[in-house]
Amino acid sequence: MGAGTVWFVGAGPGDPELITVKGRDLVARAGAILFAGSLVNEAATRWAPPGCVIADSKDMTLEQMSAWLIAHAARCDTVVRLQTGDPALYGALIELVQPLDAAGVPVAVVPGVSSAMASAAAAVESFTLPEVTQTTIFTRVEGRTPMPEGEDLAALAAHRTTLCIFLSITLLHKVEAGLRAAGWAEDAPVLVVHKASWPGEERIVRGTLATIKQRCREAGIVSQAMVIASPTLGARQWPELTRSRLYDPSFTHRFRKATT
Secondary structure, three states, rough: OOOOOOEEOOOOOOOHOOHHHHHHHHHHHHOOOEEEEOOOOOOHHOOOOOOOOOEEOOOOOOHHHHHHHHHHHOOOOEEEEOEEEEOOOOOOHHHHHHHHOOOOOOOOEEEEOHHHHHHHHHHHOOOOOOOEEEEEEEEEOOOOOOOOOOOOHHHHOOOOOOOEEEEOOHHHHHHHHHHHHHHOOOOOEEEEEEEOOOOOEEEEEEEOOHHHHHHHHHHHHOOOEEEEEOOOHHHHOOOOOOOOHHHOOOOOOEEOOOOO
């Protein structure tokens, strides 16, 4: 067994330029790259050197992916697994790492930009606002993959914080039911971003709890979309905002004394 390291690199949400500099540099020196073609823009492999072996994992099982990574780590110093967004979020990271650990293959992780962050950026929204919410929850609704006890959407939505709901665009009826069960109003704003940051493919749909499902249906959005429900949505148009204390002239901190 060689001593090659398998790097799990967050490729970002879609725009290949949103990969980190460290991730791009690893791609540029990789001997082998396995990318998640169903979600990762193939353009993220464009920095690969001549002779690099590049494979798409979209039709592989977990066992096949692990075997591929182990085999190439035996002959390459640097093997890159390109994952969508950030490897720590819905990326089967630990499931892939365990077989590598068992085979004695060194692993490392490079974080990436999540589609949640890219969606907020696309819509020029903030997850947090002073005295509105200071908490963001990343979650999903139950489909074929069950949710752990106590993590149903209604329970999480009861906190009235920002909710970034992954992998749930085909389950908007369950999203709506969860928000209603938590007492969210019918006019509560909801944002859906399809293929956030993907050049030429990104689409933004705004609506309310009462209208968002129909608007997504009319737009034909049925995959690769982030659903965001938050009391902060639309704050750009609010006539008044509570100011952040950090930048308030009446607030003293170690870099600035209050002036008023």
